[in-house]
Amino acid sequence: MSFKVLHIYDFHLPETMGWLRDSWAETADIVQHHFAPLFYATSNELINRQAIQFGYKSDYPVSTWNRIRSRWQQDKQELFLRQYIQSEKISLIHFHFGHLAVRFENFIRSCGLRCIVSLYGFDYSYLPKNKPDVIKSYQRLSAANVDFVTEGHYSKNLLRSYGVFEERIHVIQMFFKRAGQQALQPWSSTLKLLQVATITQKKGQLEFLEALVLSGQAKFFHIEFFGEKIDKDYAAEIEKFIRQNRLYGIQLQDKISFETYIRKMADCHIVVNLSRHAENGDSEGGCPVLIKDAMALGKPVLTTRHCDIPELAVNGFNAWVCKEGYVHEMAQNIKALSQLDSRRYYQFCNNAFQTAKDKTDTQWTRQGFLKLYLGNEAARHF
Numbered sequence: 423m424s425f426k427v428l429h430i431y432d433f434h435l436p437e438t439m440g441w442l443r444d445s446w447a448e449t450a451d452i453v454q455h456h457f458a459p460l461f462y463a464t465s466n467e468l469i470n471r472q473a474i475q476f477g478y479k480s481d482y483p484v485s486t487w488n489r490i491r492s493r494w495q496q497d498k499q500e501l502f503l504r505q506y507i508q509s510e511k512i513s514l515i516h517f518h519f520g521h522l523a524v525r526f527e528n529f530i531r532s533c534g535l536r537c538i539v540s541l542y543g544f545d546y547s548y549l550p551k552n553k554p555d556v557i558k559s560y561q562r563l564s565a566a567n568v569d570f571v572t573e574g575h576y577s578k579n580l581l582r583s584y585g586v587f588e589e590r591i592h593v594i595q596m597f598f599k600r601a602g603q604q605a606l607q608p609w610s611s612t613l614k615l616l617q618v619a620t621i622t623q624k625k626g627q628l629e630f631l632e633a634l635v636l637s638g639q640a641k642f643f644h645i646e647f648f649g650e651k652i653d654k655d656y657a658a659e660i661e662k663f664i665r666q667n668r669l670y671g672i673q674l675q676d677k678i679s680f681e682t683y684i685r686k687m688a689d690c691h692i693v694v695n696l697s698r699h700a701e702n703g704d705s706e707g708g709c710p711v712l713i714k715d716a717m718a719l720g721k722p723v724l725t726t727r728h729c730d731i732p733e734l735a736v737n738g739f740n741a742w743v744c745k746e747g748y749v750h751e752m753a754q755n756i757k758a759l760s761q762l763d764s765r766r767y768y769q770f771c772n773n774a775f776q777t778a779k780d781k782t783d784t785q786w787t788r789q790g791f792l793k794l795y796l797g798n799e800a801a802r803h804f
Contacts, residue, residue, distance in 0.1 A: 427795060428456045428507060430526070431518035433463075433482055440680045441711045442518065444598045448788040453795060456510065458503065460492055460522070476502045500529045507535060514538065514795060520545030523568070524559040531566045538794065539563065540571040546580055546707030546729075547699065561585040569794065573708025574730025580707075594790035595734070597714050597781035604720035604775045605688035609764035614644045615724070616690035618683050618712055621651045621660070621674055624704045626696030626726065626746070628660050633696075633752035635667050639760040645694075646686065650677045684715075691767070692759065693721045697728035698746040705729055718782065720775035722767075724755060740774040 429446070446455045457473040461480040476499055480488045492499075506512070515530070516538045517523040523530060523539040530537045549556045564570070564586040571592050572578045578591045607614065619625040627647060634640050651657040657674055664672050678686065687693065693716035697706045709730040716723050717740060725735050726746040735741035742758060744751035781787070 425452070425513045425796065426454045426456060426510060427514050427516050428458060428503075428510075428512045429516045429518060430458045430503075430522060431460070432522060433459060433461045433480070433484060440683075441596050441598070445596055445787065445791065448598075448785075449791050449795070452792060456506075456512065458506075460499075461488065474506060476506075496525075500526070503529065504533065507533065516540065518542070520556070520560070521549060523563060524549075524556055527559050527563060530563060530568060536567070536569075537563075538569045538571060541577065541581070541707060543707050544704050546577055546705060548702065548704040550584065551703035557584045564590045571794070572730075574733045576730045576733075577708050592790070592794055594787060594794070595709070595714070595781065596711065596787050597718065597778055598787065599782045600684060600715055600718040601688065604771065606720060606768070606771060607689060607691050609767060610691070612642060612644050613692060613759060613762075614646070614690040615692050615694050616646050616648075616686055617694040618648045618678065618686065619695065619710065620649045620677075621647075621657045622653045622704070623656050623700035623702075624698055624706060625649070626698050627674075628656070628663060629698065629747065629749055629752060630694055630696050630724075631660065631663055631667070631669065631672070633749045633756055634669070636749060636753040637756040637760070639756055640669060642760040643756075645672050646675065646690075647673065648675045648678050648683075648686070684719075687716060687719055687721060690721060692724055694724045695731075696724070696726050696746070696752060697731060698726060699728070706731070709734055714778065717774040717778040720771045722770035722774045724752075724759065734777060736773075736777075740770060740777050 431442070458476055459473055460477040461484050462473060462477055463480065463482060478488050478492055507515070512535065514536050515533065517526065518540050520539055520541045560581070561584065567590070569590050569592060570581055570586055571594050572581060573595055574593060578593055581591050582588055617625070617627065621627060634643070651674065660674060693712060695710050695712050697710060699705045706729045713723050713725060713731060713735060717734065723735055723741045725731055725741055725743055727743055728746045732743065735743050737743035742755040744755055
């Protein structure tokens with residue numbers, strides 16, 4: 423393969439970043455992918471076998487000491503990258519997460535190769551709010567003809583408001599086939615609800631539980647939460663609420679493997695993701711992959727009008743959608759769920775499945791990346 427892309431990213435988490443691996447696989451028959459993580463875990467064998475070892479071995483979360491060491495080695499890392507792209511004849515560099523592009527801004531502007539930056543999560547709101555110089559860096563990168571990848575038009579317009587040139591912003595929604603067919607769950611009077619997400623304020627776990635109590639319908643649901651407790655104080659607040667309201671059987675369980683994630687989702691009725699803007703300025707930025715995976719398996723979602731979510735989740739069609747932070751509106755949606763009959767539920771399931779199928783059948787994600795990497799004309803041949 424003559425077209426080679428070097429991906430530079432912080433740390434690959436196999437439990438929660440399967441979408442990154444899947445996005446590479448979409449174009450692997452046309453593009454030769456090279457991987458350069460700043461930090462890598464020895465347990466992550468698949469990625470490590472394919473990665474160039476210019477970063478640091480580290481557990482996750484990455485310690486402050488390891489991050490300081492990495493910063494000290496910035497000049498050496500950049501020299502290594504320059505030598506690598508020359509020896510391997512790299513065609514293009516793809517940075518994953520905006521904060522890495524900001525860190526390597528001088529390298530990007532001087533390396534002589536076209537560069538792409540994919541933004542996720544805290545790149546959109548948290549960093550610009552807490553580190554205003556990030557916006558200036560985005561502007562300079564845009565002026566240097568760096569392309570930005572977002573997940574929808576909300577995030578695209580947000581970048582435009584920061585001064586990023588519109589022609590440099592590309593929308594690519596990442597949809598991947600998760601099963602050969604729809605994973606229908608047999609109808610039951612007790613609905614299984616699932617959320618798999620880090621335990622942080624922007625994921626809305628506490629608002630969901632508040633709405634559940636307000637609805638008075640908790641007895642109709644079996645609820646599972648899985649995810650790493652990133653925000654310990656927030657997790658403690660949730661656990662206190664569970665105890666005080668005697669929500670027996672609801673626990674904040676630890677993160678799970680990707681295989682278990684898919685199996686749990688196939689076994690549930692409805693996926694929950696009540697995303698919101700956190701007090702520290704953090705947001706989803708785009709649309710959580712959880713929602714896309716749910717629809718790929720034919721699971722309707724209970725969610726909010728947060729960031730790019732409304733481009734996929736349509737109230738009364740494939741989802742129950744409310745304004746973020748509006749607990750009373752969420753409670754009304756939970757009541758509606760408790761009154762569902764099997765015919766209406768399966769209608770929602772079919773609509774969710776078709777939403778994703780329309781994207782995967784047309785190779786939406788693959789074509790988006792090929793056009794970005796190779797150009798519109800070349801991508802038509804694949």
